[in-house]
Amino acid sequence: MKLKWKDSRFDSQLGRAKGLGATGHGVDHWIHQRITAVANLPLMIWLVWSVVHHVAGASYEEFVAWQAQPLNAILMILSVVSVFYHAALGTQVIAEDYIHNEGLKFFKLIGIKLFFSATAIACVFSILKISFVG
C-alpha cells in the first residue's frame, strides 16, 4: 500500500529495482491470492454442500449442534480465514485500479484491511464460542 507521494529517497536504486515494484510488495500479493484461491476451492465446495444439507432451513438448535462439531468448526474457521483474506486482496486491487484520488484510496485500503480483519476475528470468536459454550 505504498502511496505515490511516499518519499523513497532512503532506498537505493538497487533496492527499488530488486522486485518491490510500484506497490512495494513484489509478487507477494499475487502469490497469496493464488494460494488462498487454491484453498478456497475445496473449502467452498464443503461450505455449499454443508449449507444445502445442514444450514438451509435449520432451527437454532440444529445449526448450533452442527456448527459445534469439531470438524465443522475447523473447516468453518479455515473457510473464513482463507476467503476473507482472498476477499481483502481482491477488493484491494479493485480499489487500486478504480480510485484515482490518493486520499480516498488511502482510506479505502485501510478500511478494507480493518473490515476483513475485524469480521474474520468476529467469525472465529463466534465459531469457538458455539463449539465450547454452545
Add this chain to the structure above:
Amino acid sequence: MSEQSNKVERPLSPHLQVYRPQMTSVMSILHRATGYALSIGTIMVVWLLIAAASGPEAYAVFAKFAGSNIGLFLLLGWTVALFYHMCNGIRHFFWDMGYLFELKKAFRAGYVVLAMTVILTVWVWYCACPWS
C-alpha cells in the same frame, strides 16, 4: 501538483469504449464484479455466525431475513456469483499454468464456465428446496 496537472486537457488514446464487447472481455470483468459481490456477501456469513453465537433470538432475526424474499433473492445472486467466480477461477488457474491461451480454447473454456455456473446453481437450489 498532480491535482493541477490532471485538469489539463490532453488528447487521450482510445480506451475501452472503442472496442466491441466480447465474451472473453465481458467474462473478465464479470470475474471482478462477482468477486466484489461475494466480498460483500461475507456479511451474511458474519451475521449468521454472530447471531448463532448470540442466542436463539438473534438467530431468529437472521433466519427470518434469510428466508424472506429479499434474503432468498440475495442468496440466489450470491450462489450464481460464487459458482461463476469458482469456475472462472479454475479457468484462471489453467491460464496461470500456461494452458488455454489459444483463442478457440479460451472461448470454449468460457462457455464451459457459463454452463457449469447455471448447472451448479440450479442443482444447489433444487437440492436446498424443502420440497425437492
